[in-house]
Amino acid sequence: MKTPKRILPLVEDGVVDEVIRPLMSGKEAAVYVVRCGDDIRCAKVYKEANKRSFRQAVQYQEGRKVRNSRRARAMEKSSKFGRKQQEEVWQNAEVDALYKLASAGVRVPQPFGCFDGVLLMELVTDDDGDPAPRLNDVLMSPEEAREDHALVMLYVMRMLAVGLVHGDLSEFNVLVDPYGPVIIDLPQAVDAAANNHAQWMLSRDVENMTNYYGQYAPELLETNYDKEMWHLYEQGELHANVELTGHFDEKLEDADVDSVMLEIKAAFAEEQARQERMRDADEE
Numbered sequence: 001m002k003t004p005k006r007i008l009p010l011v012e013d014g015v016v017d018e019v020i021r022p023l024m025s026g027k028e029a030a031v032y033v034v035r036c037g038d039d040i041r042c043a044k045v046y047k048e049a050n051k052r053s054f055r056q057a058v059q060y061q062e063g064r065k066v067r068n069s070r071r072a073r074a075m076e077k078s079s080k081f082g083r084k085q086q087e088e089v090w091q092n093a094e095v096d097a098l099y100k101l102a103s104a105g106v107r108v109p110q111p112f113g114c115f116d117g118v119l120l121m122e123l124v125t126d127d128d129g130d131p132a133p134r135l136n137d138v139l140m141s142p143e144e145a146r147e148d149h150a151l152v153m154l155y156v157m158r159m160l161a162v163g164l165v166h167g168d169l170s171e172f173n174v175l176v177d178p179y180g181p182v183i184i185d186l187p188q189a190v191d192a193a194a195n196n197h198a199q200w201m202l203s204r205d206v207e208n209m210t211n212y213y214g215q216y217a218p219e220l221l222e223t224n225y226d227k228e229m230w231h232l233y234e235q236g237e238l239h240a241n242v243e244l245t246g247h248f249d250e251k252l253e254d255a256d257v258d259s260v261m262l263e264i265k266a267a268f269a270e271e272q273a274r275q276e277r278m279r280d281a282d283e284e
Helices: 008-012 057-061 069-077 080-103 142-161 198-214 218-222 225-234 257-283
Strands: 018-025 029-036 039-046 111-114 118-122 174-177 180-183
Touching: 018 039, 039 080, 080 111, 080 118, 080 142, 142 180, 142 198, 142 218, 142 225, 198 218, 198 225
Parallel strands: none
Antiparallel strands: 018 029, 029 039, 039 118, 111 118, 174 180
16 A cells, blocks of 8 residues: 555654554554565554544643653643643653553553654554454453453553553443453543543543443442542552452532533633644644
8 A cells, every 4th residue: 555654754763664454543643554574564644633633632741741841831732832732742641651551550552652743652452463353343242241341440540550541431442352341542641640630531431332232231220439549649558469349439529610610611722722823834
């Protein structure tokens, strides 16, 4: 097939030998199957910010630190240079998260580097060597659902134990290979301590996965893993080998008005940023 424009520099530099075929296209990137020497890998080509349909980017970027003060100022001003730097931070966040989570015992694709907006990764495969299916394409028994749900909850807990929340976890970004679920798509992963939306995102991640597996094992719908995890995290008692129960006795509390206001402000800021990007694109 014709080499995509963004992958062409990697071919010219000898990093990629051949683009075999497209694998999938999502809201933030297009993924291709590529050959690198004797290895078959995948290349994730990130879409430009004004072409992504990932809507709550402002929420996810909250709390991300940039060490270089010039870059930080440019990003705050949203200049052309600043937007470019912001894209690099967004892309590098996935690479950093992949390395960090693999070390924490979370099953994720092995990364091989990010090259100007193209992330090279391990191609997760099935028994026949074909690309592994996404969870939403897999049918399972109640027993398999219970086993895989327990694994995913373990991975979500281990993410949180090292300070990360996936933020967009669902059956569409979990692959299933012969050994079980593999977590993918992490550019929006958030810092649990620095992002005010982290608890809400954790709850949504857990709810998405529990609802999906709950189709096959309805008793899973009665669990409260997110509240249990977050309580242990806040108490400083969460670590990679904690045995979760899925139960948590929560006390009735008044509505968290501050959290609701944060959500409203974040949505407003995201819309402002979107309109500003559109104006800048028209001017350029």
